[in-house]
């Protein structure tokens with residue numbers, strides 16, 4: 001009969017669990033819930049793809065596409081930390097369940113090709129080089145006399 005006080009105590013105290021899904025716990029601040037991409041700020045440098053530990057990001061600079069396999073992502077946040085333009089971020093929400101396998105593709109604007117600098121022609125005048133002033137030679141003992 002030693003257990004009776006414990007049973008009574010457990011019957012009277014509030015349950016430690018929640019009535020999920022009726023009572024959903026609010027995520028903690030900085031919770032890595034959902035990866036968010038602002039494609040307009042992406043420069044397609046590919047650092048996120050190189051640093052991603054699960055290799056689930058693919059960046060194509062020529063086509064201006066950024067794609068991710070959300071099923072392989074472990075939501076570690078490395079890509080967010082290394083992105084130089086901060087176009088990747090984490091949202092502190094619980095991710096919704098998925099019913100089918102998808103590939104998340106973002107289409108951006110292809111970067112403008114760099115202007116080629118025309119090579120100087122044979123007939124062009126050579127640029128004048130700045131005249132280098134000759135430094136005065138250090139005086140020897142003989143000069144001082």
Ligand code: SF4
Pocket residue numbers: 041042043044045046047048049059066082083084085086087088
């Ligand atoms: S690191 Fe950022 S800017 Fe670079 S490709 Fe990834 S998302 Fe785009």
Ligand code: SF4
Pocket residue numbers: 035051052053054055056057068072073074075076077078079080
């Ligand atoms: S959160 Fe981690 S696993 Fe997911 S895409 Fe970014 S670096 Fe890769």
